[in-house]
Amino acid sequence: MPLVPPTPELVAEYVEASGLPAQHVIAVLPPRNANCTVERLAINAAMTLAPVEAMPLMTTALEAMADPAFALHALNATTGSVVPALIVNGPVARQLDIPAGAGCLGGVAGAAPAIGRALRLVMRNIAGQLIGVTSQSVYGQPGRVAGIVFAEWEEMSPWAPFAERRGVSGNAVTVYGAMGTTNICDLVADTGAGLLEIIGKSLAYPAANGFLTSSAFSETLVAVNPVWAKLIARDIPDVAEVQALLWKHATLPLDWWPEPYHEPFEKAGRILPGGTVPLVPSAEHVFVLVAGGEGNLHAAALHSWGDTRTTTRPVSHAA
Incomplete structure (x- = not known):
């Protein structure tokens, strides 16, 4: 993919937009454990022509990725196909033209691909994530090229952001x-409970990373289109109850796995009364937000890799 030469003048614009000194260390990024300074971020952002106004957002995203709870070293080195996805809330999303509606996970015009690509270049050029060297990812994914960057459609959400x-x-x-995106399609359900049942059951499949007993915990995220969100909230207005129902349905009977898998589940304490295994430890680990077009019919599931804890930070000095 083409890159723009990061001239000193162009880089200076990005540094200025950050509101921070050029040599300020945003984060130490593994696996190389290199200092990502504002200037180094600016160089990579300039090459993609990401909006200069996005510097505070990108700075904050890198700080969040470097949080020990996010386990960036493991994420960057794993055999899995995981990528840090960015979900943006607040007025800054509209100011930066980050999509929340139709095509928000890829294909719609806007600044998201440039922002995502800038951060992917940071992971490659500064953090040192190199396929076959420091990263053992078996397949990778399209999100490792231009990232996954989208916003919640707050105006269409029946719940708090x-x-x-x-x-x-x-x-x-x-x-x-x-780990990527998975489409969930339904043409039949006409109640909130019915939709949540089919969405929840669609989240759980035996080889999902969330079922790995080697992971201490797991999370999963569902982006619900505005039409479905309205239907769900009509019947089930409390988002905590929505999460609880998704968690309840995102389980599988133990006998769906061959016998050798049963003992690891037992030792890990993963089997619920009744002999089912949940995808994630509790309802609070099922994230629900509103995004996507008003074409209805679909939700998007973003399964997590495993030992990364989702991290949220305020964006200061936002555009």
């Missing part, structure tokens, strides 16, 4: 370790 439910109001960015 996703970041606010995680303790951060206003402009915020959440980083989530996404």
Whole structure:
């Protein structure tokens, strides 16, 4: 893919937009454990022509990725196909033209691909994530080229903004370790409970990373289109109850796995009364937000990789 030469003048614009000194260390990024300074981020952002106004967002996203709870070293080195996805809340999403509606996960015009690509270049050029060298990813994924960057469609959501439910109001960015996207399609359900049942059951399949007993915990995320969100909230207005129902349905009977898998589940304490195994430990690990077009019919599941804890930070000095 083409890159723009990062001239000193262009880089200086990005540094200035950050509101921070050029040599300020944003984060130490593994696996190379290199200092990512504002200037180094600016160089990579300039090459993609990401909006200069996005510097505070990108800075905050890198700080969130470097949080020990996010386990960036493991994420960057794993055999899995995980990538840090960015979910943006607050006015900054519209100011930066980050999509929340139709095509928000890829294909729609806007700044998201440039922002995502800038951060992917940071992971490659600064953090040192190199396929076959420091990264053992067996397949990778398209999100490792231009990232996964989208916003919650707050105006169409019947619930409080996703970041606010995680303790951060206003402009915020959440980083989530996404294995990619999975489409969920339904043409039949006409109640909130019916939709949640089919969505929840669609999340659980035996080889999903969430079922790995080697992981201490797991998370999963569902982006619900505005039409479905309205239907769900009509019948089930409390988002915590929505999460609880999704968690309830995102389980599988133990006998869906061959016998050698049973003992590891037992030792890990993963089997519920009744002999079922949940995809994630509890309802609070099922994230729900509103995004996508008004074409109805679909939701998007973003399964997590495993030992990464989703991290949300306020975006200061936002555009």
